[in-house]
Amino acid sequence: MKKRLAIVPIVASMVLAFGCGKTEEAVAPEEEQQAVEDAIESAASQEQTEAVEEVDSTDEEEPVLPEIDISGCDTFTQIVDKKLEPGMGYANEKIGDEDVLLVCDMTYDDQEGHMASIDSIIFCYIDGVPTEIGSVVSAGTAYPIAVEDGVLYVGRGHSISKYTIENSELVHVATAGVDYGVDGSETYYYQEGDGEEETLENDEKYNQLADEYFDASIVDFTVVVE
Numbered sequence: 001m002k003k004r005l006a007i008v009p010i011v012a013s014m015v016l017a018f019g020c021g022k023t024e025e026a027v028a029p030e031e032e033q034q035a036v037e038d039a040i041e042s043a044a045s046q047e048q049t050e051a052v053e054e055v056d057s058t059d060e061e062e063p064v065l066p067e068i069d070i071s072g073c074d075t076f077t078q079i080v081d082k083k084l085e086p087g088m089g090y091a092n093e094k095i096g097d098e099d100v101l102l103v104c105d106m107t108y109d110d111q112e113g114h115m116a117s118i119d120s121i122i123f124c125y126i127d128g129v130p131t132e133i134g135s136v137v138s139a140g141t142a143y144p145i146a147v148e149d150g151v152l153y154v155g156r157g158h159s160i161s162k163y164t165i166e167n168s169e170l171v172h173v174a175t176a177g178v179d180y181g182v183d184g185s186e187t188y189y190y191q192e193g194d195g196e197e198e199t200l201e202n203d204e205k206y207n208q209l210a211d212e213y214f215d216a217s218i219v220d221f222t223v224v225v226e
Helices: 007-019 029-057 076-083 204-215
Strands: 089-095 098-104 119-126 129-137 146-148 151-155 159-166 169-180 186-192 198-200
Touching (some): 076 089, 076 129, 129 151, 129 169, 198 204
Antiparallel strands (some): 089 098, 146 151, 151 159, 159 169, 169 186
């Protein structure tokens, strides 16, 4: 509201400036009207720009995950016992056909019986040796990492992504999301695998993937203590 009201003083001050000048410096009515219209347009443009900046500022920066040196570790258990710091979390899950170790930088109580996390480094066995194959990060605590039927789900505010593991590699399966315009318009998009992102005519695929995510099981991490 303050930003909208700020237009009034600008216009008023310009009107006063034109009205209080000397007679010989009076501005023609049409020029005065044009100046007022230009001031309103300029203020409205500034307000719209600030609105866009406010929308962009809501995007949270992705946390930087720690680098974990697992040299000398032959098992997931050794990684947990020797390499993880207090406060970090770990969980054993099955993604695709692989048994994996998920390691997060920190956890939080989601008040639903889980020690959840918004990030995870993923380890699996390659030729019998534990190996880091990738990581995922969600947008915030409203979108904890989740797993269901061998699929890993990640939420990023206005998009949902799912991953699996094939041939010991983390593979992007699909992402669906929505972009909001300053005018409140909604543009839905979808990307399958490594294919091109496509614009959708409706929210069907987005809702479908969102339903999958919210029906999935939140990963319950075990917290490392001293």
